[in-house]
Amino acid sequence: MTKSLAAILLLFAVTFSANAQGTGQGVKQQSTQQNTTKESPKSYKECPDANHPHLIDLGLPSGTKWSCCNVGASAPEEKGGYYSWGETQEKTTYNWTTYTLCDGSPSSCHKIGNEISGTQYDVAHTIWGGAWRMPSYIQVKELLDNCTYEWTTCNEVKGAKFTSKKNGSSIFLPAAGNFWGEYANYFGSTGYYWSSSQIPSHSHSAYFIEFNSERATWGNGNFGRSFGQSIRPVVKK
16 A cells, blocks of 8 residues: 555544544534423423423323422522523613613503413423423413412422312412512512413503412413513423
């Protein structure tokens, strides 16, 4: 074999090896991205480890499973992010002027549909991807109807514990309050969690979960769409 032919073969081998390593690296990055967006969550009766979020099976009639933590949180007791209804980014100021889905007032709210689950306006689906969604009004009502409610603490954070009447599984929602202007309100005393369902008779507001030390219920217009509130995702398989 001549020296020139040997050199060509050596160059080919090095190039092939580098391409193979690059392909393997690309597969790893794609897998990491799938984990980040939580494409195919498995459901559990309780969190199996500290690698949150997990999908909790509360035995609900519709088959809906609830996440163990909020969008923007890495543990059940963390408050996570605050989002105006239909927006997918957090802000420093929450009011009608900064709300991107209106023209400066409640009466000028843009029509984006009465149900935004799975759309570009669904922050849970946009950020977490896959089958994750904001819960609808029907799914919120199902949670309240099929679980017992307890005001409790998790790692010294006050909040709501919803325990299934069917299988005993539970989820904890921190009392993260909400945001208006540049300030957080009611942190530690009340929880407000957006649903994906707009109130048909009030285009400036949407349904949400509301709870405190006395009770848990659904809100129907106390706060407008521009308020910053928590998001607890669901998956319906």
